[in-house]
Amino acid sequence: MDRLTSARVFVEVADRASLTQAAERLGMSPAMVSRHLAAAEEWLGSRLLHRTTRRVSLTDAGQAAMVSCRQLLELAQEMQHRAGDRSREPDGTLRITTSPSFAEAQLTAALVDFQRHHQRVRVDLLVVDRAVDLVEDRIDLAVRISNTLDPGLVSRALTQCRSVLCAAPSYLARHGHPGTADELKTHPCIGHAFGSGTTYRLTRAGRAIEIPVSGSLFTNETAILRRAVLAGAGIGMLPTYFVTEQLRRGELVQLLPDHEPEVLGIHAVYLSRRHQPLALRLLVDFLAARFGGATAPWDAPPGKRVPR
Structure with missing residues (x-):
């Protein structure tokens, strides 16, 4: 039987x-x-x-x-x-949310490419620097950068979010390069109100350390933090997905490369695996293929980046 x-x-x-x-x-x-x-x-x-x-x-x-x-x-x-x-064309509207910086640097281009293949799918993209309620805001998919996810939601790992300590050449010309992590305490550090705050969590040679820092500028928006660092206001901790091009062009300089900031996961988060719209299933697969792999595409050396 x-x-x-x-x-x-x-x-x-x-x-x-x-x-x-x-x-x-x-x-x-x-x-x-x-x-x-x-x-x-x-x-x-x-x-x-x-x-x-x-x-x-x-x-x-x-x-x-x-x-x-x-x-x-x-x-x-x-x-x-x-x-x-395989025999159906996805359609309908997907409500998606993520942080403004990830939307600007990575997700918007990915969604445009997805829609080129699936022209009947409409996207409503909500960009906020906070975790929204998927039920209350009628969200189909959240792309979240965190190591702490709601256990009541379903998630799929897409890739990792690495960060760097960096500063503008103009700032370093005035204040010099910090030679050790402890020297960060003597530099103005621009903090993210919901991220690094007044403590930098770093790992060096497998050992985790926490460095209290201070500064006169804090913000809840990563784009503002990057703009302040580019303007020479101080040292910042920024995600590589958002500053790879500035580092490559020399507009920002990586500091203390042997000290790695905390690595976070980038996840596709949704309410349930059951009765998913076809468009949502295809989009999650598309994002996993675009961003996944041993190294995130924005962290790969320029000559080894795979076209997405």
Whole structure:
């Protein structure tokens, strides 16, 4: 007998604790349900259910098999969706949110490229430097940069967010280069109100250190922080996705390269894996392919960057 169907029958019977109700739900006769259960037990080599005239319950082997059978059915459903996706054109509106700096530097171009392939998909992009409520704001997808995610949401890792300590040549000409992490305490450091704040968390030779810093300018917006650093106001900690070009052109200079700021994850975050719009599934796959890999595309050496 079809093993996938037998697994579906077993799960339905276990969920409803009734062969009769499972048969009605599946559109089968009780006799056919019994045959599928027998086939599942023969296939798995264990008795899966305790059956009486009034009650059906799982054996210990049935409890263990239930987990695997559910995973098998979910995988089969996912394969079916993806096979069907090839013959359908996605459409509809996707509401997406991310930080202003990541939207400006990376995500907007990625979304434009995605829409070139899927012209019937409309995107509403909400850029805010805070984590919005996906339910309240009717968000389909959030691209978040964090190591702390809401456990009630589904996430898929896209890549890593690395940062650098940097300053403008004009600032360094006036104040000099800090030679050690401790010397950062004597320099004005521009802080991110929701990020580094007044403490720089660094790793050197596998050892984590925290350096308290001070300055006269703090902001909640990464673009403002970058503008202030470019203007020579002080030292800043900035994500590489946002300053790679400025570093390459010499407009900013990396400081203390053997001290790495905390590495954060970049994640696609959404409400559920079930009943996802085709456009959303395709977009998450597209972003994982565009940004994923051993090294984020903006961190790869210029000659080794793969066109996206």
